[in-house]
Amino acid sequence: MSVDGYIDDASPRRLRLSNTADFDRVDSVRAGCDAILVGAGTIRTDDPRLLVRSPARRAARVARGVPAEPAKVTFTNGGGLDPQANFFTTGTGPKLVYGTSPVVPELTERLAGRAEVVDAGDPLSLTTALADLSRRGVRRLMVEGGGSVHSQFLTQGLADELQLVVAPFFVGDPCAPRFVQPGIFPQSPKHPMRLAETTRIGDVVLLRYLMGPFRG
Numbered sequence: 001m002s003v004d005g006y007i008d009d010a011s012p013r014r015l016r017l018s019n020t021a022d023f024d025r026v027d028s029v030r031a032g033c034d035a036i037l038v039g040a041g042t043i044r045t046d047d048p049r050l051l052v053r054s055p056a057r058r059a060a061r062v063a064r065g066v067p068a069e070p071a072k073v074t075f076t077n078g079g080g081l082d083p084q085a086n087f088f089t090t091g092t093g094p095k096l097v098y099g100t101s102p103v104v105p106e107l108t109e110r111l112a113g114r115a116e117v118v119d120a121g122d123p124l125s126l127t128t129a130l131a132d133l134s135r136r137g138v139r140r141l142m143v144e145g146g147g148s149v150h151s152q153f154l155t156q157g158l159a160d161e162l163q164l165v166v167a168p169f170f171v172g173d174p175c176a177p178r179f180v181q182p183g184i185f186p187q188s189p190k191h192p193m194r195l196a197e198t199t200r201i202g203d204v205v206l207l208r209y210l211m212g213p214f215r216g
Contacts, residue, residue: 001179006171031057033142039149040076069093079103088114098129155183162209
């Protein structure tokens with residue numbers, strides 16, 4: 001995020017908030033996960049591929065007896081997903097879409113051959129989706145965004161760790177998306193996160209926080 005808490009600007013082009021070295025670090029984190037999750041809004045706005053790009057890391061995953069790439073996961077309330085998006089058309093790993101009950105039938109038909117659609121209730125329940133992922137063998141889930149998804153995981157106390165990279169500039173546009181949306185967060189002044197690591201990566205800094213004992 002920017003110094004003032006934005007994860008993008010309001011222009012049509014995606015704002016680059018990090019550098020090459022940090023993108024490689026993110027690739028390493030992805031390679032160590034069982035699944036990567038983004039919200040449907042991120043798929044529509046950024047069209048991410050969510051791949052492990054390093055051939056060496058892909059080979060190391062295969063040597064460990066797991067697929068070369070983590071599964072891709074998304075949540076959707078309205079079902080507005082394009083089957084031609086990079087999320088569905090790139091990579092060799094499974095693609096899982098957790099939707100609200102009313103959109104599941106139509107979404108299942110539209111994404112046939114592209115992804116498995118799973119009913120996560122109405123309203124959509126993160127705990128239902130996470131329980132299903134656990135049954136599928138997902139032990140480490142990387143939540144990449146966007147702001148709505150970040151907010152849901154954090155306000156519901158469903159995150160174990162936060163990796164936050166701060167870029168050395170401001171955005172200052174009230175129309176741009178922020179890292180989190182307004183909400184009631186258990187990570188409060190009375191229950192702060194624990195700072196486990198700070199790492200300088202060029203002109204950006206990684207802050208790695210562990211959630212407190214209030215969880216559970």
